[in-house]
Amino acid sequence: MSSNQMAQEFAGLSSQPSNAAIRGGTPKISLYLPAHHHIESVHFTTPKGVPLHPALAIMQTPAREYIVLKDNGMQVGCEEDGVADVWMHVLGCDKNGITVVRSS
Numbered sequence: 364m365s366s367n368q369m370a371q372e373f374a375g376l377s378s379q380p381s382n383a384a385i386r387g388g389t390p391k392i393s394l395y396l397p398a399h400h401h402i403e404s405v406h407f408t409t410p411k412g413v414p415l416h417p418a419l420a421i422m423q424t425p426a427r428e429y430i431v432l433k434d435n436g437m438q439v440g441c442e443e444d445g446v447a448d449v450w451m452h453v454l455g456c457d458k459n460g461i462t463v464v465r466s467s
Contacts, residue, residue, distance in 0.1 A: 372397060399426050409459055416456040419446075430460050 375396050406421040408414050415421065419439070422429045430440035440446035445458030457463050 375400060399424060401425055409461065413459075413461055415460040416454050416462045418454055419456065419460045421460070 401424060402422050403425065404423045406415075406423070407419075409421075418432055418434070420431055420433045422431055422436075428442035429438050430442075430446055431438050439450040439454075440458075440460070446454075446456055446460050451457065451463075455463055455465055
């Protein structure tokens with residue numbers, strides 16, 4: 364498999380151009396989504412029931428949990444590493460995504 368085919372598959376796109384695309388016609392839409400992009404559940408609390416920061420959610424996929432921004436789904440952390448340091452500072456939360464009260 365070429366690197367281009369792997370990138371196409373990772374992005375959920377067909378790795379082979381369609382005949383319509385080659386001839387200049389209207390291409391068919393591919394709705395293939397790789398299994399590692401499937402969302403099994405979305406959570407707004409930690410596994411222990413503690414509420415996450417209001418801007419965060421946890422998305423469970425078949426392979427792992429991702430910590431994402433609720434507004435746009437941007438990944439800001441994962442179950443192994445927790446919330447990235449820069450996002451902890453921006454949001455005011457800890458590695459687990461729980462709101463931290465800052466003293467002035």
